[in-house]
Amino acid sequence: MTQQILKRRPFMIFRRAAIAVLSAWLLPVAAFAQANEPTLAKIAKTGIVRIGHSAENFPFSYRQPDGTVTGYSTELCLEVVERLRQRLNLAEVKVEFVERTPRNRVAMLRDGDIDIECVASTNNAERRKSVGFSYPHFITGTQFVSLKKSNLRTIDDLAGHTVVATSGTTNIGQLNTINRERSLHIAVIPVETHKDAFQLVTEGRAAAFVMDGILLAAMVAKSSNPDDYELSSDALGWPEPYGLMVRLEDTEFREAINAALVEIYSSDRIEALYEKWFTSPVPPEGINMRVPMSAELKAAFDNPKDPTD
CATH class of the missing domain: 3.40.190.10 (Periplasmic binding protein-like II)
Known part of the structure; x- marks a missing residue:
């Protein structure tokens, strides 16, 4: 019996090593496949959407003292998610908030760690080489x-x-x-x-x-x-739009988000959201930004379209 065990041991060691190597190879492959699965299909299958947020971008996306994620972009994204739920005919969609930073946000989208980034990311020609953007939801310089x-x-x-x-x-x-x-x-x-x-x-x-x-x-x-x-009295460039960020070439998801935004922008809801976050006291400190809606942003809401720069 001892001799049989000794004879099998090299094979068992080899098999374990092969399994370990195969597992190490399959894990990134599985992660890659998940990251490249169409987002709408993934939400329909899992009932989960992962929103990338910031901890500090008041009043767009930030954490309150109790840990709750809130902000103008956050609330807008939740409105979009509700319309996606209706589109997919799901009973509910669970939202998972994932913190991102300016440095890692593109990588987190690419790797599938988040499905959509709802903060204050500038939509310009250079950045569109790496990610997709929704119609504008704010404009600033x-x-x-x-x-x-x-x-x-x-x-x-x-x-x-x-x-x-x-x-x-x-x-x-x-x-x-x-x-x-x-x-x-x-x-x-x-x-x-x-x-x-x-x-x-x-x-x-x-x-x-x-x-x-x-x-x-x-x-x-x-x-x-x-x-x-x-x-400063000077600006370092022309005003540029913010957009909700998605993975590059995730066209179906981006179009679904834009369709939801068109609904929101054509209703009274967008004016109510803007007033809540930019011309009224904002929790938790009751800070009022006192920033009326600009003519450029109103035009973007009245006629949603992709930037052409």
């Missing part, structure tokens, strides 16, 4: 914020200063381009989060923070001393 005492109001005022921008955003690219074209000799410092960048300005370790104007206005409004800050 790039500005910078600085301490009022620094007297920095125009782009040229930034010459020779240290300026921060969040990694993975279009804003840092705009800043680098202007810096190079105008020979401003700005020391551009990438940081991981908007919160970190704003803190560097607050502490005087950076002269300015370049970001979407609406997000800067929100951060100033939420700060302990809003009067200490000033937004």
Whole structure:
């Protein structure tokens, strides 16, 4: 009996090793297949949709003190999900919120970790090479914020200063381009989060923070001393739209989202959502952004279409 066990052992070791190798190979294959399965079909099969959110992008997507994910983009996405549920004739759809960052959001979509990103992502030609976008749900331009005492109001005022921008955003690219074209000799410092960048300005370790104007206005409004800050009078580029992000070439899902948005935009619901988040006190601190709907955004709601830049 002992001899038989000894004779089998090399084969058993080989078999276990083969199984381990096969498993290691099959896991990424399965993950790849899942990530590339049409999203609508996956939702219909599982009854689950995974929404990518931010922890800090007030008032678009953020966590409240109790951990609840909320915000303008979040609520809009939930409205879209409800219409997808009706389209798929499902009794219910479970929403799973998955936190993402500006740096990893595209990879998380590509890898299937999230199905849709509902935050404040700029839709431009360069980014559309990597991901798909819904019709616009907000429009804003790039500005910078600085301490009022620094007297920095125009782009040229930034010459020779240290300026921060969040990694993975279009804003840092705009800043680098202007810096190079105008020979401003700005020391551009990438940081991981908007919160970190704003803190560097607050502490005087950076002269300015370049970001979407609406997000800067929100951060100033939420700060302990809003009067200490000033937004630039200059913009670093033309206003650009935000869109809900989906996987590249997931055409059926994108079209379903756009159909849902057309319904929402043609009803009174979009005006109610906008008023709740941009012209009324917002929980939990009761901050009122006092940002009326721009003519550009109203036109985007009245005639939803893809950007042509």
